[in-house]
Amino acid sequence: MFQTATSANKWEAQQVTEHLQRWVAYHREQASEGACASYIPALRRADPTQLGICMVGPSGNKVTAGDWEVPFTMQSISKVVSFIAACCHHGMAYVLDRVDVEPTGDAFNSIIRLEMHKPGKPFNPMINAGAITVSSLLPGSTPEQKLHYLYAIFQKITDSAPVINEEVFVSEWMHSHRNRALAHYLKDTGYLDCEVEEALEVYLKQCSIQVNTEQIALIGLVLALDGYHPLRGEQVLPKEVVRLAKALMLTCGMYDASGKFAAYVGLPAKSGVSGGIMTLVPPNLRSQSPFPGGCGIGIFGPAIDSCGNSVAGVSLLKQIVHEWDISIF
Numbered sequence: 001m002f003q004t005a006t007s008a009n010k011w012e013a014q015q016v017t018e019h020l021q022r023w024v025a026y027h028r029e030q031a032s033e034g035a036c037a038s039y040i041p042a043l044r045r046a047d048p049t050q051l052g053i054c055m056v057g058p059s060g061n062k063v064t065a066g067d068w069e070v071p072f073t074m075q076s077i078s079k080v081v082s083f084i085a086a087c088c089h090h091g092m093a094y095v096l097d098r099v100d101v102e103p104t105g106d107a108f109n110s111i112i113r114l115e116m117h118k119p120g121k122p123f124n125p126m127i128n129a130g131a132i133t134v135s136s137l138l139p140g141s142t143p144e145q146k147l148h149y150l151y152a153i154f155q156k157i158t159d160s161a162p163v164i165n166e167e168v169f170v171s172e173w174m175h176s177h178r179n180r181a182l183a184h185y186l187k188d189t190g191y192l193d194c195e196v197e198e199a200l201e202v203y204l205k206q207c208s209i210q211v212n213t214e215q216i217a218l219i220g221l222v223l224a225l226d227g228y229h230p231l232r233g234e235q236v237l238p239k240e241v242v243r244l245a246k247a248l249m250l251t252c253g254m255y256d257a258s259g260k261f262a263a264y265v266g267l268p269a270k271s272g273v274s275g276g277i278m279t280l281v282p283p284n285l286r287s288q289s290p291f292p293g294g295c296g297i298g299i300f301g302p303a304i305d306s307c308g309n310s311v312a313g314v315s316l317l318k319q320i321v322h323e324w325d326i327s328i329f
């Protein structure tokens with residue numbers, strides 16, 4: 001048996017894989033409704049028809065389908081890890097003093113709210129203004145030290161050292177005028193804990209961490225279990241920080257499509273413009289699903305919509321959640 005959590009559970013890994021393979025083949029077709037991110041030249045070259053998924057459960061049980069092994073950069077998915085990292089170091093109160101927890105309904109890189117709402121506190125850590133602020137809060141007096149702290153958390157969860165895709169980083173750095181504008185505004189209003197260029201370097205490097213769907217699913221799994229790493233048998237992240245991060249994923253993780261995603265999928269999730277989605281199913285949600293003990297889910301499908309979310313990935317998730325009845329609502 002694939003899972004032994006309930007004797008009534010009938011799923012076998014092969015059967016789950018076959019479902020996923022069929023659904024991936026079907027939803028891959030949806031990719032033509034989106035396009036690869038073009039504002040970062042290095043992302044434009046991805047094959048828009050790719051779609052892959054990895055689901056990992058608490059015993060390490062893993063099912064995969066499609067292009068699940070293809071490397072891609074974390075992009076905004078990294079915002080969840082950096083927020084958790086900053087909270088681990090400073091405590092939640094310190095971080096929440098500098099970044100709020102309210103959805104905006106605006107684009108991820110929007111500038112408009114910063115000046116409209118004095119004193120210019122970023123609305124949440126999942127939009128760029130909030131994420132750049134959070135990156136500046138990471139401990140250390142240099143970008144290297146800040147990234148070192150973030151990498152250590154990444155490594156503890158995924159059991160792999162992070163690799164930066166230098167081509168993507170350089171491409172982002174060369175085209176980061178809007179992020180630079182955000183960072184300058186945040187520096188002016190006193191929200192950045194370091195210099196503009198340092199905060200940007202940390203933020204853009206964390207976006208350029210190269211991953212595959214399995215690593216993303218592993219992070220999702222640890223979040224599903226409130227910071228407990230079942231494969232290490234260790235609480236690697238504080239429960240209250242993880243719960244806050246999941247609330248932010250649900251309300252802000254899919255940008256200006258977060259409401260629709262909560263309504264039609266119903267799982268905490270975080271997307272990135274390279275086409276990644278990290279999501280998770282909490283344990284004991286539906287005993288008849290293939291993952292009654294919960295799971296992390298990593299998806300890669302580089303054709304994105306106008307909000308920055310993978311078109312085929314969201315479509316695939318809708319089907320999985322519907323078929324296996326695993327919405328949290």
Ligand code: DON
Pocket residue numbers: 074075076077108109128172179204207271272273274307308309
């Ligand atoms: O700030 C940027 O432009 C990117 N490096 C990250 C943005 C991102 O992934 C937004 N996602 N959907």
